[in-house]
Amino acid sequence: MVETILQATARVLSERGLAGTNTNAVAEIAGVSVGSVYQYFPNKDALINALHERHVLQMETLILDSLDQLAGKTLLEAVECMIEAVHEAHLLEPALHRALESGDLLCDPNEDDDGYRAVMVAVRQLFEVHRAVITVPDLDLAVWSVMKIVEIMVHSAVLSPPPNFTQCQLRCAIVDAVMGYLVYPSSVPPHHAPPRTASELIEVKM
Amino acid sequence: MVETILQATARVLSERGLAGTNTNAVAEIAGVSVGSVYQYFPNKDALINALHERHVLQMETLILDSLDQLAGKTLLEAVECMIEAVHEAHLLEPALHRALESGDLLCDPNEDDDGYRAVMVAVRQLFEVHRAVITVPDLDLAVWSVMKIVEIMVHSAVLSPPPNFTQCQLRCAIVDAVMGYLVYPSSVPPHHAPPRTASELIEVKM
Amino acid sequence: MVETILQATARVLSERGLAGTNTNAVAEIAGVSVGSVYQYFPNKDALINALHERHVLQMETLILDSLDQLAGKTLLEAVECMIEAVHEAHLLEPALHRALESGDLLCDPNEDDDGYRAVMVAVRQLFEVHRAVITVPDLDLAVWSVMKIVEIMVHSAVLSPPPNFTQCQLRCAIVDAVMGYLVYPSSVPPHHAPPRTASELIEVKM
Amino acid sequence: MVETILQATARVLSERGLAGTNTNAVAEIAGVSVGSVYQYFPNKDALINALHERHVLQMETLILDSLDQLAGKTLLEAVECMIEAVHEAHLLEPALHRALESGDLLCDPNEDDDGYRAVMVAVRQLFEVHRAVITVPDLDLAVWSVMKIVEIMVHSAVLSPPPNFTQCQLRCAIVDAVMGYLVYPSSVPPHHAPPRTASELIEVKM
DNA sequence: CATGAATGAGACTTCATTCAT
DNA sequence: CATGAATGAAGTCTCATTCAT
Known part of the structure; x- marks a missing residue:
């Protein structure tokens, strides 16, 4: 029922x-x-919220599952896996996503959303493992930025993709954006580490 | 009236x-x-739409103005200018933004939104000028990605910023994300350009 | 059940x-x-009515019981007993009373309410015993008036008592009101019995 | 409208x-x-309340008007006037009264009902003028009792009159009840004044 | 007989829209 | 052109009652 x-x-x-x-x-x-x-x-809102919660839970479960399987991977591989998971999760019911999450992107999700926080923690742990190759000085900031980037790009790729691109190409663009951000010589003061060379990007396995 | x-x-x-x-x-x-x-x-929707349109127009004017003044700047400087413009534009009336744009982020803006297209064109022109230092093989894809990243990150920075960060720091993070993406050795097939070295990141002036 | x-x-x-x-x-x-x-x-009304009926029955039983024990008492003593009985009966569950009887006071209770009629009959019998000291020419009218007075004053004393008075004082006021009415030189035409003197108010025992 | x-x-x-x-x-x-x-x-309750308020106001105006014209009258005459006013006021729209006031009789009217309080004050002033012939020791108590008696008896007389009595007879009964109460040798402690004789009931003019 | 999930008529209230002044 | 009272479709929610298990 x-x-x-x-x-x-x-x-x-x-x-x-x-x-x-x-x-x-x-x-x-x-x-x-x-x-x-x-x-x-009890009321209409509860109905919508229940669906929303269940939906968010599905998302988070998928993402957390993928994040659990990243041991022994490079950051790039890990990011690819994570984004693949999120991307596929969102391909399931695009129209429902649009309706349920259209208001979420601009709302403060930090209040008491345990699932969201769990994802943040997992992402942070991933970044800590690969701390050496990440140029962003503050990991909390990195987590926030990456989650926002992935959120919006995956949503947009699924719900309003630009013409003439495949989902595969868009997914690669997301990976690039995330990786570029993480390993780019950050401008955030006060860390002015010199630009990384290509060789430095070849990480050691976890 | x-x-x-x-x-x-x-x-x-x-x-x-x-x-x-x-x-x-x-x-x-x-x-x-x-x-x-x-x-x-004629009706309520028209009222909201008119406000929305005017609002979007304001945004776009501000952005286009800033994009007009990028001659002679490096890509980094240009990106910084652009993001500064967008950021400041959104700091004006955050609550109004949330109300007006909450639904927009997930909608297809390509239909008949001339302003949005104008911004895309301007950004594309900017990127063409700096084509040499941009690693993303497809500029259309780059424009789409960068606009999405800037959109969401600026909105989030203004409307639901993560705790313990200043707007300044968040703005730097946005710049990093965009620059990282643009100059990161892209993974998008079929362009497998070799990773850039640090020296290559030093751009020539326009 | x-x-x-x-x-x-x-x-x-x-x-x-x-x-x-x-x-x-x-x-x-x-x-x-x-x-x-x-x-x-069979339905909600029947449920309420059953409770109501039972409640009224309880009241009436208590009142009739007290009226049965009035032999050998003066009218004043009898009235005091009766009012005490009614008063105590209503002190049992004031809130329930309010809910059940709020509509009753203004309704015609004569239709088919045997209990109410039984009380009336008992009160009338009491008055007949003391006919000599009662100045009200028509006993039916006296019964109706006294019952109304007792009803409302007991209810009000219990459910919305005036500030600064004890239940005991209020009960005395009820007795006074009833006795005053019963022995007051009535103005109801056509019986213009001469005003009673104080000596006449000293009743003989039943 | x-x-x-x-x-x-x-x-x-x-x-x-x-x-x-x-x-x-x-x-x-x-x-x-x-x-x-x-x-x-603003809502259904406000609608009912507005009608209720207007209705109560009408009542109170009528009653207060009659109380204003009692100078130079005996207590009996004053009480007769007052009861006549209340009685006639309630004869106007009996069915409406039943609906509007059925719940009121058992509710505490002392909260912030200015009109009700105004009536109480007026009645008290009347009683003070005739203090000498009123046996009830506490005037506040007398006011409360008389108002309750008049309320219920008038309502009952109008809405569920006992069979075989005219409104005129019932009105006289109300007067008797009130007068009897007011001049009856009260049992309320500690005033045990001896019963009044008929001669004492002949008051001096105001 | 007991159960309680399911029903759906109907009550309250909102608000986009119209139109006579 | 401005006004704003009037409209009524539509939406939210309640609760007396039924009936299959």
Whole structure:
């Protein structure tokens, strides 16, 4: 029942967007009565939030799973894996993503979102392992930047890709952006390390 | 009149968000009757769109202005200028930005948005000038990526900055991300240019 | 079962008032399913009515019991006893009273309420015993008036007492009101009995 | 418009009772749309309250007016005037009264009801003028008791009169009840004044 | 008989839009 | 052109009642 309702919500959300979603429509699509929706969700927001939470959880699980399997890889390989995971996660239900996450990108996710924080921690751990090859002086800043870059680029690649590019090419661009940022001779004061040479980019295995 | 209405709309939008904005409230804040709103705007959407368009236009004007003044600068300097311009533009009315652009980031902006296209063209021209030091093989892809990165990072820096960082530091991070991407030995097939050495990163003046 | 349900109803009614009482809440408080409520009560009204009836019955039993024990008492003593009984009966569950009887005071209780009529009959019998000292020409009118006075004053004393008075004082005021009415030289036409003197107020024992 | 809505509310309230009154019905009876109801009243409660307030105000005005004209009258005459005023006020729209005041009788009216308090003050002033012939030791208590007695008896006389009595007879009974209470040798401790004789009841003119 | 998930009519309220003044 | 009262479709939510298990 809860499942039916959530799926109907997802469908309505995908088809009509957040503003066009209402409890009657959800109930109708679900083939149940409005009352049943309110039997399981105290109000409309709770309904949307439940779907949102579940959605975010799916994302995070996929990402955390991929981050668990990065031992013994170079930073590049790790970044590629991570981005591949995120990218594929977002290819699942693009329309639903748009509806559910359109408001999220500009909101402060730091409050009490454990999942988001877990991803941040995992990414930070990854970066610490590869600290030597990362030029960004502050890892917290690096984590924030990389997560933002990956978020927006993956979303954009999936939801409004530029014409004439394959998803594969876009994914490579994301990897480049992240890697470029991480190993680029940072301008953030006060660390003015000299530019890395190519040879330095060949990391040792973990 | 139109001006009054739009300003009231901006204020309501800033204070109550998109969902909390309604035509009666706008009219009241504007000190005007609802009828007058409908004299100049066929419906609510048109009202929001007009504000949105004007807002986007402001952004674009600021950005295009800064892009016009990049002659004789290195790519780094140019990127710094551009990001500074965007950043400052977004610092003006953060709440209004959140309300107006929260939905935009995930939407396809290519349809009939002349301003957006103009920015793309200007950025592309900038990149063509510095083609030699940019490692990304496809400039269209580079433009798309850089615009997305700048968009999201500037928005996030302004609207939901990570704790313990100054706007200045965040701006540097954005510059780093863009520059890193542009000059990083790209992985996008089929261009497998050899990694650049530090010396190559020293650009010639335009 | 029926008992459990009625007690739950009483509790919900006391805590949430008539408007806030619904069958689901009653069932939940009773620790019973809604279905069971409908097994024993055809609908919500029947449920409330049953409680109401039982409640009124309790009141009436208490009052009738007290009226049965008035033999050999003066009118004053009898009135004191009766009012004491009513007063104490209402002190039991004030909140429940408010919920159950708020609508009753203005309704015609004569239709088919046997209990109410029984009380009237008992009070009339009491008055007939003391006919000599009662100045009110029509005993039916006296019964109606006294019952109304006692009803409202007891209810008010219990549910919304005036500040700075004890229940004891209020009870005395009720006795005074009733006695004053019963022995006051009535103005009701056409009985213009001469005003009673103080000596006449000293009644003989029954 | 406000008038139309309030009249419709009064009608619906009279015909269907408080529970059966809903905004749609009010709008329909008023021949206006629901929106118009909400243009003037923020919600259903406000609508009912407005009617209630107006109704109470009417009552109070009538009562206060009558109390203003009591100079030079005996207590009996004053009480008769007052009760006549209240009685006639309640004869205006009995059904509406039942709906509007059914809940009031058991509620604490002392909170912030200025009108009610004004009536109390006026009654107290009346009693002070006639202090000499009133046996009730505490005037505050007397005011409370008399108001309760008048309230309930007038309401009952109008809304559920006992069979076989005229309104005139009932009104006399109310006067008797009030006068009897006021001049009856009170039992409230500690004043045990001896019973008044008839001669004492002949007051001096004010 | 007990259960409680499911129902759906109906209540409250909002707000985009119109139109007579 | 400005006004703003009036409109009413549409959305959110409640709760008395049913019925399959």
